[in-house]
Amino acid sequence: xxxxIVRRIVATIPVMALVALFVFSLLYIAPGDPAxxxxxxxxxxxxxxxxxxxxxxxxxYLIRFxxxxxxxxxxxxxxxxxxxxxxxxxxxxxxxPTVSLMVLTLIFAVVIAVPMGxxxxxxxxxxxDKGAMAFAVLGFSVPVFVVGYLLAWIFxxxxxxxxxxxxxxxxxxxxxxxxxxxxxxxxxxxxxVALIARITRATMLEVLQQDYVRTANAKGVAQxxxxxxxxxxxxxxxxxxxxxxxxxxxxxGAVVTESVFAIPGLGRLTVxxxxxxxxxxxxxxxxxxxxxxxxxxxxxxxxxxLVDPRIRY
Amino acid sequence: xxxxxxxxxxxxxxxxxxxxLANFDPxxxxxxxxxxxxxxxxxxxxGIDSQFRPQRQMVEGEEVSSDxxxxxxxxREGLKFHDGSPxxxxxxxQSLKRWQARDPMGLMIKAIENExxxxxxxxxxxxxxxxxxxxxLALAKNNAPCSFIMPERIARTDPFQQITEYVxxxxxxxxxxxxVPGAKAVFEKxxxxxxxxxxxxxxxxxxxxxxDRVEWVIMPDPATAAAALQNGEVDWWETPLADLIPVLKGxxxxxxxxxxxxxxxxxFRMNHLFPPFNNLKVRQAVMTALNQxxxxxxxxGDDDKLWKELGGFFTPGTPLYTEEGGAMMKAKxxxxxxxxxxxxxxxxxxxxxxxxxxxxxxxxMGDVTAELLKSIGMNVDFVATxxxxxxxxxxxxxxxxxxxxxxFHTWHAGADCINPAAxxxxxxxxxxxxxxxxxxxxxxxxxxxxxxxxxxAAEKAALGRLNKAAVENVVYAPTGFYLNYQAWRKNVSGVxxxxxxxxxxxxxx
Numbered sequence: 139x140x141x142x143i144v145r146r147i148v149a150t151i152p153v154m155a156l157v158a159l160f161v162f163s164l165l166y167i168a169p170g171d172p173a174x175x176x177x178x179x180x181x182x183x184x185x186x187x188x189x190x191x192x193x194x195x196x197x198x199y200l201i202r203f204x205x206x207x208x209x210x211x212x213x214x215x216x217x218x219x220x221x222x223x224x225x226x227x228x229x230x231x232x233x234x235p236t237v238s239l240m241v242l243t244l245i246f247a248v249v250i251a252v253p254m255g256x257x258x259x260x261x262x263x264x265x266x267d268k269g270a271m272a273f274a275v276l277g278f279s280v281p282v283f284v285v286g287y288l289l290a291w292i293f294x295x296x297x298x299x300x301x302x303x304x305x306x307x308x309x310x311x312x313x314x315x316x317x318x319x320x321x322x323x324x325x326x327x328x329x330x331v332a333l334i335a336r337i338t339r340a341t342m343l344e345v346l347q348q349d350y351v352r353t354a355n356a357k358g359v360a361q362x363x364x365x366x367x368x369x370x371x372x373x374x375x376x377x378x379x380x381x382x383x384x385x386x387x388x389x390x391g392a393v394v395t396e397s398v399f400a401i402p403g404l405g406r407l408t409v410x411x412x413x414x415x416x417x418x419x420x421x422x423x424x425x426x427x428x429x430x431x432x433x434x435x436x437x438x439x440x441x442x443x444l445v446d447p448r449i450r451y
Numbered sequence: 452x453x454x455x456x457x458x459x460x461x462x463x464x465x466x467x468x469x470x471x472l473a474n475f476d477p478x479x480x481x482x483x484x485x486x487x488x489x490x491x492x493x494x495x496x497x498g499i500d501s502q503f504r505p506q507r508q509m510v511e512g513e514e515v516s517s518d519x520x521x522x523x524x525x526x527r528e529g530l531k532f533h534d535g536s537p538x539x540x541x542x543x544x545q546s547l548k549r550w551q552a553r554d555p556m557g558l559m560i561k562a563i564e565n566e567x568x569x570x571x572x573x574x575x576x577x578x579x580x581x582x583x584x585x586x587x588l589a590l591a592k593n594n595a596p597c598s599f600i601m602p603e604r605i606a607r608t609d610p611f612q613q614i615t616e617y618v619x620x621x622x623x624x625x626x627x628x629x630x631v632p633g634a635k636a637v638f639e640k641x642x643x644x645x646x647x648x649x650x651x652x653x654x655x656x657x658x659x660x661x662x663d664r665v666e667w668v669i670m671p672d673p674a675t676a677a678a679a680l681q682n683g684e685v686d687w688w689e690t691p692l693a694d695l696i697p698v699l700k701g702x703x704x705x706x707x708x709x710x711x712x713x714x715x716x717x718x719f720r721m722n723h724l725f726p727p728f729n730n731l732k733v734r735q736a737v738m739t740a741l742n743q744x745x746x747x748x749x750x751x752g753d754d755d756k757l758w759k760e761l762g763g764f765f766t767p768g769t770p771l772y773t774e775e776g777g778a779m780m781k782a783k784x785x786x787x788x789x790x791x792x793x794x795x796x797x798x799x800x801x802x803x804x805x806x807x808x809x810x811x812x813x814x815x816m817g818d819v820t821a822e823l824l825k826s827i828g829m830n831v832d833f834v835a836t837x838x839x840x841x842x843x844x845x846x847x848x849x850x851x852x853x854x855x856x857x858x859f860h861t862w863h864a865g866a867d868c869i870n871p872a873a874x875x876x877x878x879x880x881x882x883x884x885x886x887x888x889x890x891x892x893x894x895x896x897x898x899x900x901x902x903x904x905x906x907x908a909a910e911k912a913a914l915g916r917l918n919k920a921a922v923e924n925v926v927y928a929p930t931g932f933y934l935n936y937q938a939w940r941k942n943v944s945g946v947x948x949x950x951x952x953x954x955x956x957x958x959x960x
Contacts, residue, residue: 170840295678
């Protein structure tokens with residue numbers, strides 16, 4: 139097991155190197171010029187050229203890539219072209235809201251979706267099953283921003299229960315923190331609930347046909363134990379897999395959700411940076427997300443051994 | 452209102468600005484949002500009032516020699532920077548030098564300058580090789596970059612590098628530790644600020660701050676900003692989307708009024724270097740067919756209070772606005788345009804029309820233009836892209852089919868178009884002109900005449916001739932004048948219409 143973990147961690151190095159090369163090259167060939175954006179409409183071409191030079195954007199590709207890679211190896215993600223602040227500081231300012239949103243969404247989705255999928259499979263073909271699957275289809279079909287606006291309109295504007303926007307750090311209290319995140323969590327979580335519920339139902343339907351389930355039922359084992367102890371554990375591998383894949387969806391969905399609820403997170407930082415061609419920020423954030431994704435996959439692989447002892451690395 | 456949204460103190464004003472404050476150096480970054488924030492933190496020597504007159508602000512008085520070659524200025528007493536140090540003439544001199552390097556009017560002064568130097572702690576002298584009648588306008592103008600005054604040590608920063616300290620002598624201090632670019636910027640009242648005794652009038656007069664703290668809350672989504680304003684989570688929204696105005700007007704707790712009375716001039720620019728728009732008759736054909744109403748309805752909707760048809764290139768409602776020679780701008784004659792196009796010898800060359808889709812105004816105008824060009828028989832190559840790409844591509848002087856362009860859309864703040872001082876887009880000095888590079892000597896002659904004019908009549912005469920030449924040669928194509936609303940909660944008072952949001956005299960109950 140330990141050697142597996144070490145091998146996987148070592149394997150992240152070439153993966154990250156490839157991601158770094160890809161991101162840097164993509165931005166190098168992408169149209170747009172941050173110097174022109176900074177200089178503004180009044181600037182002469184000479185002004186733009188001078189800004190480009192001061193930012194080092196006029197230097198050859200290989201030199202820029204080499205310098206950037208060397209800094210990355212030293213843990214320095216560079217400095218934002220626009221804010222003149224270190225990229226690590228910008229990420230540090232934004233990481234708490236995004237992590238909070240993703241963790242809450244994950245908890246919300248798993249807590250709702252797994253029981254929903256299990257019960258839908260148990261009651262397959264009944265109105266309970268149809269209702270759960272109709273909810274799942276709805277969750278897939280309605281765009282995140284529509285759900286967000288609708289929830290804000292009902293629970294903030296009409297009922298005045300929750301704030302429309304913003305983020306309160308956890309350090310300022312659990313309830314203020316949670317209040318700001320309830321609507322974004324539900325908004326972002328619906329798609330995820332739909333995805334996990336459908337996979338859980340499909341997997342459980344297969345498992346519930348197995349002989350050992352029939353035996354357990356014949357022995358008179360309580361239904362909840364049959365479902366959640368005997369069956370769910372055997373259906374867990376695909377469910378865990380889809381939760382892992384879903385984290386990538388969460389990263390994408392967070393961009394929209396953070397915009398709709400004005401949450402100062404990494405999603406908005408990324409979009410702002412892309413629109414302004416703030417290369418160091420884009421590169422830093424993409425690298426960080428890639429690393430997170432690689433590590434999440436490793437975690438998922440390790441989780442398999444917990445839910446299925448037959449799996450060994 | 453949810454308790455969490457009520458803010459730390461009743462004297463905190465929450466404001467949703469037009470854009471993200473991504474940097475905070477008003478000389479290095481010339482975006483309007485930077486200028487607007489900078490007006491809180493840094494003071495200027497003179498300020499423009501609502502009648503477009505330069506008024507003394509940090510300056511106690513000035514003298515100009517009879518030959519117009521030597522200007523002597525003196526600072527008001529008691530001015531302090533936010534770090535407690537006094538504002539001295541050497542701070543002013545260094546700040547002006549940094550500003551000069553980046554500002555078109557500053558560069559003009561620099562070109563005729565003999566010496567700019569402090570003569571004592573409160574006075575400085577500017578010696579010129581030839582008179583510059585628009586000196587006070589240059590120091591007062593609110594077009595970016597403004598001549599904000601910084602401590603000498605900060606103003607020594609290369610004008611092409613960002614400053615790293617945000618110390619000014621303006622009425623509010625920048626709370627740097629609370630700045631989260633893309634999310635929040637905070638300004639706190641500067642207790643030692645000495646306002647002038649006159650009543651505040653735009654950037655002139657006494658800038659009295661009646662609130663302790665202003666929080667700029669960046670909201671990229673207009674619907675969220677509208678909901679937050681209705682819910683009392685923010686107090687003032689600088690640029691509400693036109694589509695949301697009916698909702699805001701229907702809320703009894705919210706005031707809605709025109710934001711900037713100088714508005715914006717919509718525009719598309721044609722590339723004068725390459726076919727088909729290097730042909731005057733083709734440019735005239737396009738302007739002859741153009742119907743500004745189509746553009747304005749696409750940009751601001753059906754609210755007729757929000758737009759005006761233009762017969763000239765300058766901001767309507769301002770003293771120098773003229774429609775001299777501007778009939779072509781209002782012709783709306785497709786048949787005449789087709790005739791002009793036939794006479795031009797247009798051979799069907801594609802018009803590479805580069806349109807930013809991430810800006811509502813440019814997207815709307817681009818769609819109208821594509822139809823306009825097709826309606827007169829032009830071949831349109833519509834390139835849908837984002838503003839960042841337009842910004843880079845429009846600087847290319849290569850032919851349209853080799854990475855260049857034929858046409859792009861933009862808009863100009865009306866405040867920049869009240870006269871030629873900061874109106875880069877009207878200049879027609881060929882290679883040195885703004886993108887499109889029009890070369891019309893008659894326009895440049897009248898720009899020079901305006902700078903030399905010593906009274907309003909002479910200025911008006913010069914701009915009348917300038918407008919005529921600009922229309923005849925189609926320096927660019929204005930697509931109409933439009934305004935935006937601003938909205939604020941009724942417990943906030945003192946909000947005025949102006950070219951930027953003014954926080955002085957604003958209070959919150």
